[in-house]
Amino acid sequence: MKPPVINFSTLQSAVEITATLAFALSGLLAGARKQLDVVGLCIVAGLSAFGGGTLRDVLLDRRPFFWVEHADWLWALMGLCLAAMLFMRRRHLALTERAIQWPDALGLGLFTANGTLVALDAGMPAIVAVLMGVITATFGGVLRDIVCNEIPAAFHDHRPYALCSFVGAWVLVAAAALGWPQWATISAAAATAVALRGVALWTGWTLPVWRINKR
Amino acid sequence: MKPPVINFSTLQSAVEITATLAFALSGLLAGARKQLDVVGLCIVAGLSAFGGGTLRDVLLDRRPFFWVEHADWLWALMGLCLAAMLFMRRRHLALTERAIQWPDALGLGLFTANGTLVALDAGMPAIVAVLMGVITATFGGVLRDIVCNEIPAAFHDHRPYALCSFVGAWVLVAAAALGWPQWATISAAAATAVALRGVALWTGWTLPVWRINKR
Amino acid sequence: MKPPVINFSTLQSAVEITATLAFALSGLLAGARKQLDVVGLCIVAGLSAFGGGTLRDVLLDRRPFFWVEHADWLWALMGLCLAAMLFMRRRHLALTERAIQWPDALGLGLFTANGTLVALDAGMPAIVAVLMGVITATFGGVLRDIVCNEIPAAFHDHRPYALCSFVGAWVLVAAAALGWPQWATISAAAATAVALRGVALWTGWTLPVWRINKR
Numbered sequence: 001m002k003p004p005v006i007n008f009s010t011l012q013s014a015v016e017i018t019a020t021l022a023f024a025l026s027g028l029l030a031g032a033r034k035q036l037d038v039v040g041l042c043i044v045a046g047l048s049a050f051g052g053g054t055l056r057d058v059l060l061d062r063r064p065f066f067w068v069e070h071a072d073w074l075w076a077l078m079g080l081c082l083a084a085m086l087f088m089r090r091r092h093l094a095l096t097e098r099a100i101q102w103p104d105a106l107g108l109g110l111f112t113a114n115g116t117l118v119a120l121d122a123g124m125p126a127i128v129a130v131l132m133g134v135i136t137a138t139f140g141g142v143l144r145d146i147v148c149n150e151i152p153a154a155f156h157d158h159r160p161y162a163l164c165s166f167v168g169a170w171v172l173v174a175a176a177a178l179g180w181p182q183w184a185t186i187s188a189a190a191a192t193a194v195a196l197r198g199v200a201l202w203t204g205w206t207l208p209v210w211r212i213n214k215r
Numbered sequence: 216m217k218p219p220v221i222n223f224s225t226l227q228s229a230v231e232i233t234a235t236l237a238f239a240l241s242g243l244l245a246g247a248r249k250q251l252d253v254v255g256l257c258i259v260a261g262l263s264a265f266g267g268g269t270l271r272d273v274l275l276d277r278r279p280f281f282w283v284e285h286a287d288w289l290w291a292l293m294g295l296c297l298a299a300m301l302f303m304r305r306r307h308l309a310l311t312e313r314a315i316q317w318p319d320a321l322g323l324g325l326f327t328a329n330g331t332l333v334a335l336d337a338g339m340p341a342i343v344a345v346l347m348g349v350i351t352a353t354f355g356g357v358l359r360d361i362v363c364n365e366i367p368a369a370f371h372d373h374r375p376y377a378l379c380s381f382v383g384a385w386v387l388v389a390a391a392a393l394g395w396p397q398w399a400t401i402s403a404a405a406a407t408a409v410a411l412r413g414v415a416l417w418t419g420w421t422l423p424v425w426r427i428n429k430r
Numbered sequence: 431m432k433p434p435v436i437n438f439s440t441l442q443s444a445v446e447i448t449a450t451l452a453f454a455l456s457g458l459l460a461g462a463r464k465q466l467d468v469v470g471l472c473i474v475a476g477l478s479a480f481g482g483g484t485l486r487d488v489l490l491d492r493r494p495f496f497w498v499e500h501a502d503w504l505w506a507l508m509g510l511c512l513a514a515m516l517f518m519r520r521r522h523l524a525l526t527e528r529a530i531q532w533p534d535a536l537g538l539g540l541f542t543a544n545g546t547l548v549a550l551d552a553g554m555p556a557i558v559a560v561l562m563g564v565i566t567a568t569f570g571g572v573l574r575d576i577v578c579n580e581i582p583a584a585f586h587d588h589r590p591y592a593l594c595s596f597v598g599a600w601v602l603v604a605a606a607a608l609g610w611p612q613w614a615t616i617s618a619a620a621a622t623a624v625a626l627r628g629v630a631l632w633t634g635w636t637l638p639v640w641r642i643n644k645r
Contacts, residue, residue: 035371037370039370074346093427142577149365151464155461155470155474156467163469212462250586254585254592280489283555300638362572362576
């Protein structure tokens with residue numbers, strides 16, 4: 001009997017599950033802060049996890065959606081929300097918030113690469129493909145914040161988040177134009193976005209403030 | 216001369232009109248509370264009445280929308296909004312709010328059944344069909360609340376609303392799997408959701424609060 | 431050598447560019463007021479400029495979007511946002527706000543005419559085509575306000591904005607039904623909406639207040 005082969009796509013699946021989980025948890029935390037009920041929690045967690053990719057697919061007119069093709073994930077999401085309601089305590093909140101920063105950065109990178117690639121395959125021009133990558137990676141969080149009645153953090157907190165995704169998406173476009181194999185383009189793009197986001201988290205780097213807004 | 220036959224689909228149409236009206240009125244009331252102008256009132260009433268079904272159809276990639284096929288309803292909606300602006304007085308507000316709870320419950324049931332059935336017919340897996348039923352029944356109100364700059368009541372007021380729709384949608388999926396005739400599956404699903412919502416209204420039942428959010 | 435011919439469509443392009451710019455600037459100003467960062471500014475400016483037409487195309491199931499077919503505009507938009515961040519000072523803000531009212535009125539007229547025409551060509555009934563014209567002209571601003579966590583000004587400020595678009599759209603439907611040539615229908619519709627908006631700006635005309643909302 002052969003040992004199971006850990007190939008690139010198994011690894012990618014593992015990272016993707018971790019990342020989607022991190023996105024869903026970010027929705028859970030936002031919902032808890034706003035004292036949503038169980039229905040609101042499930043919807044906001046689902047929007048955070050799948051909203052970006054779904055919006056991209058609506059814009060690109062692609063079907064089926066990820067969560068239609070893999071409907072099991074909807075069950076997993078509901079299970080996660082119920083488990084959180086049963087087992088999570090107040091002291092876990094801050095801990096979770098800190099702990100998900102890193103899988104969230106992974107998700108940012110991987111969703112960027114995936115979203116840009118899908119748009120390139122659909123024949124989009126480079127700048128549109130980059131925009132689709134950024135939408136895939138960040139609009140789950142944007143929809144989460146709109147439903148929670150907040151200005152989206154990605155537009156407002158002056159920390160580089162969408163910008164890391166933007167740079168990573170251009171790396172993918174460049175690598176694809178150079179004819180790199182797919183695993184290499186995805187890895188390079190995702191790694192760039194994750195590394196930039198990691199540096200931003202590590203150093204507390206903030207975006208320059210528009211002089212009009214200086215306080 | 217034969218008396219007019221009241222068959223299932225005539226009855227269904229009557230219930231549907233009543234329910235759509237109740238949804239539109241809930242939009243009108245929300246708009247009045249936010250002091251919207253005549254344009255805002257019409258749009259918010261329209262979003263409340265047709266937003267859920269339209270979002271479902273965008274996600275399922277179905278056309279034409281209900282309000283394109285039956286464009287007369289748009290006229291009726293505008294007429295309703297103008298009539299409300301002319302004839303409604305402040306003392307009517309609380310009255311209307313109480314009075315629409317019951318047709319609104321009817322709408323919840325019927326739109327759930329209809330939305331779930333449409334998604335099943337489009338070949339969606341059970342859990343996705345249920346989600347589409349819930350979206351059809353509740354996202355009109357969610358869009359209404361987002362436009363009115365509120366956290367959606369369906370996610371926040373800790374009263375069972377989407378949950379009644381969720382249970383009703385599963386009844387439809389089960390009845391369809393058992394091969395019941397269509398009128399029976401629709402009736403059973405709608406009746407379940409309406410009855411649950413009625414009990415919830417009657418008893419003031421609230422959803423359990425997540426311990427993190429206990430005040 | 432012949433002088434360059436200024437024909438209708440060259441003129442239309444010039445007006446369209448001016449109008450899109452005005453819409454983008456309205457997004458920039460709203461973003462500045464909310465102290466968004468550079469990413470937020472670009473997205474909100476883009477939503478204001480292209481959101482209405484994109485929503486119309488999603489509802490009508492039309493592809494490609496304007497900003498996919500003319501991807502250069504995305505570069506222009508980013509350039510505009512960066513230039514604004516570098517060169518705009520606080521004292522420019524009020525000036526810009528006053529200065530864009532007139533190109534914004536142009537945009538209202540032109541986008542109304544264009545949106546209604548596209549919907550008529552897609553075989554929509556008159557009232558739906560009118561609604562699509564209004565959505566094209568006003569929902570960029572609506573999405574801008576939703577993202578900025580405000581009740582949309584078009585629904586709330588009791589000034590005729592969507593209403594001018596509504597009347598202009600009916601002019602287009604009537605002219606098209608009378609068999610006017612396309613340049614005449616577009617011109618008549620756009621001129622009506624622009625003129626109404628101009629009069630509304632000039633006279634400070636406000637919509638009647640619903641008695642329920644009288645303060």
